[in-house]
Amino acid sequence: MMNVLEQITQNLEKLSKSERKVADVIQASPKTAIHSSIAALAKMADVSEPTVNRFCRRMDTKGFPDFKLHLAQSLANGTPYVNRNVEETDNVEEYTTKIYDSTLASLDRSKQMIDTAAINRAVDILTQAKKISFFGLGASASVAQDALNKFFRFNVPVASYEDALMQRMSCINSTEGDVIVFISHTGRTKSLVDIAQIDKQNDANVIGITARNSPLADACHLVISTEIPEDTDLYMPMASRIGQLVIIDVLATGFTLRRGSKFRENLQKVKQGIRDSRYTKTPD
Amino acid sequence: MMNVLEQITQNLEKLSKSERKVADVIQASPKTAIHSSIAALAKMADVSEPTVNRFCRRMDTKGFPDFKLHLAQSLANGTPYVNRNVEETDNVEEYTTKIYDSTLASLDRSKQMIDTAAINRAVDILTQAKKISFFGLGASASVAQDALNKFFRFNVPVASYEDALMQRMSCINSTEGDVIVFISHTGRTKSLVDIAQIDKQNDANVIGITARNSPLADACHLVISTEIPEDTDLYMPMASRIGQLVIIDVLATGFTLRRGSKFRENLQKVKQGIRDSRYTKTPD
DNA sequence: TAAAAAAGTGTAATTTTATTACATTTGACT
DNA sequence: AGTCAAATGTAATAAAATTACACTTTTTTA
Known part of the structure; x- marks a missing residue:
């Protein structure tokens, strides 16, 4: 209700x-x-x-x-909607609680607003990709790296460069069947917008995890917005990149579901490989 | 309550x-x-x-x-007590909601359980560090990179390597006054444990963002646990790394507060530098 | 515009629900 | 086995919510 x-x-x-x-x-x-x-x-x-x-x-x-x-x-549900800003005089408990609360509030908002139709189309596009690239700069670079780590396990050709020059070089040769996912909270990072436009001209599929109505969004075929209103000009990116990560999770999950059960067996093998590099749970 | x-x-x-x-x-x-x-x-x-x-x-x-x-x-609060696992037959709305819900639930749990005394000590240690390193592998590597990005702005010597060999090399020369932050959900990644032990022997300060009672935790001077019970042997890391990121946020916030207002003016300058590489909010 | 109908609101009775006081049982420790 | 304390239940009491119905206001229409 x-x-x-x-x-x-x-x-x-x-x-x-x-x-x-x-x-x-x-x-x-x-x-x-x-x-x-x-x-x-x-x-x-x-x-x-x-x-x-x-x-x-x-x-x-x-x-x-x-x-x-x-x-x-x-x-x-409504209490955390207030954005609780950290004050100079806050002690540990206070600023810790505030950060958790505003992260929770942002995620909850994102959950309400998320465009599942866009997610679905993104999953469509990703499953049909010949090659997938994830590009982000600054705080979004680590999100791109996280996406790389996830999709790498799926045994699809996947790339991610955190260097603006490398990004530019890789996009020169992009072609139909390539999917490039741009990650940017503001959608106003010049170099990313440039690259997205080149990719679009090359008929590559361009997906943006970014703000609606931004220059980057205009350069994308498909936009997924986290709808998290964080002012990263003034504050360090916090909730914004966490919202991006959850979207990566959702896309990765959609991807594995779409690929079917055969595919997921394969995933287990990759997992097994990782497990061997670990101490067992009961070492003593 | x-x-x-x-x-x-x-x-x-x-x-x-x-x-x-x-x-x-x-x-x-x-x-x-x-x-x-x-x-x-x-x-x-x-x-x-x-x-x-x-x-x-x-x-x-x-x-x-x-x-x-x-x-x-x-x-x-999102029916947080049950871990809502994604089913093969779920449609977009279903798996999207489930992922958001379990992320929210995990974060909420983490918020309740977090050891603010440990946070406080970590902030103490970090503010006094001559050099800070962040190490993680796999999904935690992107968390380390995110931490690097945040602390880089603080104008302290900071490093992060995602390559196990580079990590090993850097730790050989670690010394008193160095702080190394290890990030690992399970705390059972062999190579990280090895490196942490060497760092500890070199009298460097070793902080672990990892599971309590794990081999890695034993090798650390100070442990911060997210208390997120995600089985990353079976599933892709999702909520676990988000929990780690929020802890990074909390540490970074504590760091800036501890450094005082003079320091935060400096932060604004870094921000200004970033702003210049962006399109303004009203480009048209 | 006056009468009838309808909608809105309150009073008091009734019913449901929760709490208290006290009696009984259970179980642990001489 | 006997004593005490804790645990639990029974029955009475109190509190709270709902219903039935009467009165009042507003709207409709002849």
Whole structure:
């Protein structure tokens, strides 16, 4: 079912005068609401108890207790939406919690907004690629490297250069059947945009994990956006690159699923190879 | 307050026989629990109603209704308690949601379990370092590269090699005042353990972002654990490396805070340099 | 525009649900 | 075996939510 707080906002018009009072009180302080009885809430809104009950039913809940349950859930999801910025005076616990919270909030937002149709098309394109390249610069370079590491296991020709010059050289010879994935949070890194345009001219398939409506996005055939509003001009990239990584995970997962079970047996062999370079779990 | 479901898991030992029955019923089907009355739940667990009430109080809630509220909130956070594994038959929406959910769940868990004292000591050590190195292999190599990218901006001597041989060579000359950060999810990668031991012998400061009680952890002076239970023998590393990245973020943040405001002005200059290589936000 | 209908709201009774007080049982330790 | 404390249940009580119904306001239409 839908988020109750949004439900309230949307149906605000359709409510009667008294029910509206109830809505106002709840919106003003939902945290108080979930800890109040129907009598207390009725008093706060200056209406009768049945009115509160009727309000709850109008919000598609079974009654007041059920409504409180839903409200509690909305609150649990909604609390981290505030971007909690680190202050100079914060101690360890404080800045640690803030960083975790804003990462969680960003990922949650990304989850809500993600365009699965775009993901699906990207998986289509990737599975049919003759060769896959991942390009990123700065913080996105390590994301590209991570993608390389994942797709390398799939036994497809895959490349990644963190050097802008190497990237440029590799794109000169790109051709139909090649897929190049550009990773950039802002989508405004000049050299990446240049390269993407050349790739596009060479009929290579260009995918961007980047911001909508950016110069880089314009140069791509397909754009996947994390929808994470991080200002990397001012702050170090944090949540943004984590959003990119989760998209890499999703693409890699889609890739293996599309390739079928035969293919996944092969994956196990690569895994086995890695395992031999490790200490066993119970060394003593 | 803490996640109620975890609270139950943790206090499982301390519960009496009957209260344990209640815990079992709730854990088996928390969704049913939040929609049941105390009478219904008591019947399910085959105990009396006051027992259920006492159980709720033991979980640091005011009573049964309050307990249900907390439970609802725990459930709302992405149903984090179950690890939702991707199935062969999943469609795009399904596997995308599952990956986001399990990443969110892992991060949330990591947030709860993180040892901020260890973080604090790590920041101490890092701020006093003459030189910092980040080493990781495979999926953790890109995490090391990300760390390099972050700390590079801080204008401290920093290095990272993804090649096992280069890592080995660099550690031969390590000395007091050097800090080496090893990144490994399992903590059982042989070559990293070897190198860590040499570094330790050379009186360098060895920090591990790795699993507790692992061979690598034993070779480190200080261990920071993400507490993310991902079996990277069977599956591709996903949530594990994201947990590592958030720890890098936390360390980098702690580092800048510790260095004070003068230092952060310097950071702005580096940022300015990067900005010049970008298209402005409103290119048209 | 006045009467009828409909929608909205409140009061009080009823029902459901949760909590408390106390009695009984269980089990551990003399 | 007997005593004590902890655990659990029974039954009474209190709290909370819902329902039924009456009154009030608003809207419709003759």
